[in-house]
Amino acid sequence: MKRVYLDHIASTPLHSEVFEAIVPHLKENFGNPQSLHSVGQEALKAVEEAREKVAQLIHARPSEVYFTSSGSESNNFALKGLAHAQKSRGTHIVLSAVEHQSVLHSAKSLEKLGFRTSLVPVDKFGMVNPEDVKKAITKETVLVSVMLANSEVGTVQPVEEIAGVCRKRDVLFHTDAVAAVGNIPVNVTELGVDALSLAGNQFYGPKGSAALFVKKGTRILPFIEGGIQEGGRRAGTEDVAAIVGMGKAAEIAMRDMAKRAEKERPLRDRLIQEFPRRVDHVFLTGHPEKRLPYHASFCIEFIEGEAMLLNLDMQGISASSGSACTSKALKASHVLLAMGIDHALAQGSLVFSLIEGTTTKDIDYLLEVFPPVIERLRKMSPLYTQYLEEKEK
Amino acid sequence: MIYSEKVMEHFQNPRNVGVIKDADGVGQVGNPVCGDVMSFSIKVKDNRIKDVKFQTFGCGAAIAVSSIVSEMAMGKTLEEAMKITNESVAEELGGLPKNKLHCSNLGADALHAAIKDYQEKQKGAHKEKDEEVPAEKPAESEACRCPYCEGPLGELKDFCSACNLELEDCPECGKAKKKGAKDCPHCGATKPRI
Numbered sequence: 001m002k003r004v005y006l007d008h009i010a011s012t013p014l015h016s017e018v019f020e021a022i023v024p025h026l027k028e029n030f031g032n033p034q035s036l037h038s039v040g041q042e043a044l045k046a047v048e049e050a051r052e053k054v055a056q057l058i059h060a061r062p063s064e065v066y067f068t069s070s071g072s073e074s075n076n077f078a079l080k081g082l083a084h085a086q087k088s089r090g091t092h093i094v095l096s097a098v099e100h101q102s103v104l105h106s107a108k109s110l111e112k113l114g115f116r117t118s119l120v121p122v123d124k125f126g127m128v129n130p131e132d133v134k135k136a137i138t139k140e141t142v143l144v145s146v147m148l149a150n151s152e153v154g155t156v157q158p159v160e161e162i163a164g165v166c167r168k169r170d171v172l173f174h175t176d177a178v179a180a181v182g183n184i185p186v187n188v189t190e191l192g193v194d195a196l197s198l199a200g201n202q203f204y205g206p207k208g209s210a211a212l213f214v215k216k217g218t219r220i221l222p223f224i225e226g227g228i229q230e231g232g233r234r235a236g237t238e239d240v241a242a243i244v245g246m247g248k249a250a251e252i253a254m255r256d257m258a259k260r261a262e263k264e265r266p267l268r269d270r271l272i273q274e275f276p277r278r279v280d281h282v283f284l285t286g287h288p289e290k291r292l293p294y295h296a297s298f299c300i301e302f303i304e305g306e307a308m309l310l311n312l313d314m315q316g317i318s319a320s321s322g323s324a325c326t327s328k329a330l331k332a333s334h335v336l337l338a339m340g341i342d343h344a345l346a347q348g349s350l351v352f353s354l355i356e357g358t359t360t361k362d363i364d365y366l367l368e369v370f371p372p373v374i375e376r377l378r379k380m381s382p383l384y385t386q387y388l389e390e391k392e393k
Numbered sequence: 394m395i396y397s398e399k400v401m402e403h404f405q406n407p408r409n410v411g412v413i414k415d416a417d418g419v420g421q422v423g424n425p426v427c428g429d430v431m432s433f434s435i436k437v438k439d440n441r442i443k444d445v446k447f448q449t450f451g452c453g454a455a456i457a458v459s460s461i462v463s464e465m466a467m468g469k470t471l472e473e474a475m476k477i478t479n480e481s482v483a484e485e486l487g488g489l490p491k492n493k494l495h496c497s498n499l500g501a502d503a504l505h506a507a508i509k510d511y512q513e514k515q516k517g518a519h520k521e522k523d524e525e526v527p528a529e530k531p532a533e534s535e536a537c538r539c540p541y542c543e544g545p546l547g548e549l550k551d552f553c554s555a556c557n558l559e560l561e562d563c564p565e566c567g568k569a570k571k572k573g574a575k576d577c578p579h580c581g582a583t584k585p586r587i
Contacts, residue, residue, distance in 0.1 A: 304428070306452035310404060323428075323452075332426070344425035347450075380410050380456065382421065382432040382448035 001316045004362045008202070008294050008353035009151040009179060010320055014245075015204035015356075021248040022206065025241040033238050034227065043240050050247025054211055057250040058177075058196065059187040066212045066230045067243050071178035072102035073223070074197035074212040077234065078174045079106035079145060081220035082195060083115055086142035086172065091115045094136045094144040096128045096157070097338035100176055103145055104334075116140070125287040126155040126339050134165045141171050148177035148186065148196075152322050152335045152351060153286030154295030156180070163192035172218065178202055178210075182253040183292060184261065194218050200242070204356065205249030209242035256356075261293040264354045267363050271296045271352060278371050285336065285349065294355070299341060300348040302384035303377040308350055311373040317366055322349040344383065396453060397487035403457035408464050411446040418514065420506025423499050429455040431503040433463070437511050442466050442474055447503070454493040458500035461485050471508050477501050 005013070025046060031039035033047050048062070055062040068074045083093060093107055097119045107117045118136045122128055128146055137144065144166045149156045159175050166173035174195040177186055181196075182203020188196055195218065200209030214220050226235030276282045281301035300308065305321030312319055322333030323346070336346040352366070378384040396404070416434035423429045429451030436444035445466050447459040462482055466474045479497040483489045489497060559572040 302450065304451050304455075307404075307456060310401075310453045314405070344450075347425055347428065380407065380448055381450045382430055383425070383450045385412060385448060 002365060004317045004358075004365055005355060006352040006358065006362070006366070007318045007320050008355050009351060010353075011201045011207060012204045012355055013357075014206055015249060015252055017252060018205055018245045018248045022241045022245045025244050029240070031240075033240060034229065043238075046244050046247075047238050047240055050243045050250075053247040053250040053254075054198075057186070057254055058181060058198065058213055059189055060213050061216060063231075064188075064213050064216055066214060066234050067238065067246075068210045068212055068223075068234060069208050069239065069242075070210050071100070071176070071197055071199035071202070074178075074199070074210050075100060075102040075145075075176050076106045077212050077220075077223040078195045078197060078214075079103060079143070080110065081223055081233070082143050082172050082174060082218070083110050084221045085219040087114075090140035090142045092138055092140035092142065093117045094120060094133060094141055094171075096120045096122060096146045098122050098126050098128075098150055098153075098155075098335045099145065099147055100151070100178070103147070103176055107145075120146070122338050124339055125290075126150055126153045126285070126335060127287060127290070128157050128162065130158055130161040130165050133162050134169075137165070137169050137171055141169070143172045143174065145174040145176065147179075148175045148191075149180040149184070149292050150286065150335060151179040151295075151353075152333060152349075153297050153339070154291035154353075155286040156184070156290045156292065159193065160191050167192060179292060182249065183257065183294060185257070188213055188215070195220070200246030200249050203249050203253045206242050206245040208239055209246035209249075211246070260356050263356075264358065265293045267358055267360060268294060268296045268354055270360075271363050271366070274367055275370070278367060279374050283345070285339070285341070292353075295351070295353050297349070297351040299336070299345045300350060300374060301345055302348070302381045302387060303374065304347045305349050307377055308348075308373060311377070312370065315369045315373075317369070320351040320353070322351070323347045395490055396457070397489075399461075399485075399487040400454060400457040400489065403460040403486070404453045407456055407460035409446050409460065409467070410448065412448060413444060413446050416507075418507040418509070418511025420503050420508070420510050422502045422506055423451070425450065428452065429496060429499055431455065431459050431499050433459075433503045433507040435466075435504075435507045435511060437471065440472075441468060441470050443468075445504070445507075451496065451499075452493070454489055454496040455499065457486060458482055458489075458496045459503070462500040462504050466504050471512070474508060475505060477504060 029042055031043035033040060033044035051062045051065050055065045068077060091114055093110065093115055095103060095107055095117060111117055120128055120132045120136050133144060146157055146159060146162050148159050163173045172194045175193050176197045178197055178199045179202060180186055181198035194215045196213040198211050201207045220233060222233045224235045229235050229238055272284055283299045285297045285299055305323030309319060309321050322336055332343050332346040333349060336349055413434040413436055417437045418435045421432040423431055431447060431449045433445060433447045435442050445463045447463050449456050449459040462477065465477050465485065479501050482497040482500050483494060560569040561572045562569060
């Protein structure tokens, strides 16, 4: 069966060069980077080389990069580490309503420890208005966190402006850039951020590889306490293979990022233009232009996302959905609801995120097999029947 | 695959999809907020279900559940059909993932609602109160889930099977809260009004 993988936002595949780079660190180069002997020192050298490459990718200093195990961990580290370090100055945090759960839930747990959170709304494209951030900041505010790009709707936020607003008010600014780093150019100095989360498996690195950038001189409390790894801020023996893999992936991203985007953008645009032409009652979610180059997301009316995903999977197509039924909590996507999309329509959410190897044929195949799936499910849907009946009246 | 073979088979080849034009009884349960909407229409002759059709807005499990419920109900007497339970539906399907068990509740509920509708119509003008009217489905999003772990609440509104928590209705706002808890997670009421 033809296999078409369109779930970049879940994970990119591992780049073959990354795989090659990792293997020796699972075999002969197995040392603990903290060991004094040469086996350990070999591993330490590999970790520090990877740190340099990841730093280069985001235009940071190597000493500003802390390795973690996932984007979620980086977000937890940033929110909790920065907030607690600032507690004597104030206890108010500002977030956007469309942040990843790892940001939202970190803030929730901070609330139990005496912090207060304000959520900044988004417009129908999922875009944050920097003016709203400005309004939300109070004398008590110590931290603002707004993501760089949203994985569910692809929208790229005006992070540079928001960072500017925060700097003027002397408030720390963190951005969750997990969906962005390695896919679009990210420069921490130009953006003016104090902290930034990234994850290797979003740019062809291994799962379990991620990092948090923390600007030099920014106080942050340790996230895992123990040894002196990661400057004492994130103790625990380093996952050398994962770190090396992300370093290699960063190196490849610097080389191939523009090329990948150039290839993906027209394919994505074709999907965005062609799909609503072939099926009615289909809506693009997220910003039409200011969006990730690999990202196309839709809401398909009258039917539900998981049923679509299962049908597409049977045809060999892998995609994602923000529908309630696909989430363990059975709750519709908070991102879509924050954008003002109603519950029924949000249930029909579907995300196609392209990868490096995606071809025109893949997109054509999707455009060919998807409309009949929609038609079949709509025939089964009481909501569609009701719509047709009302239309006839 | 997260589903059993039987679930997938029914999902791919659902039986009895559609709407019976001159149905004797029609029932619809669920709402898009919680995820699924199921509607059943039945034809009844000599107290037996002669024909049954369904439509479902929902996930794979919801579609498979509706399909198997329609199959189980076909040809049964109304009394027998009323005895179809969520457990028997899930069992017939070779099990459902834990967080999809509520789908099996909806399937049986929708069928029972159609039967009730038929019985009401039969009674005609003299409306009588029936003790066995299936519980109204909650219309608000909060009512579908445990307010603490956000797991789905099935028939038992007073117990969350996902986090093993006993729940009760808040006397202030009527929504589910932890049994005995002073603070309601919905309205923030700290004390019941006396």
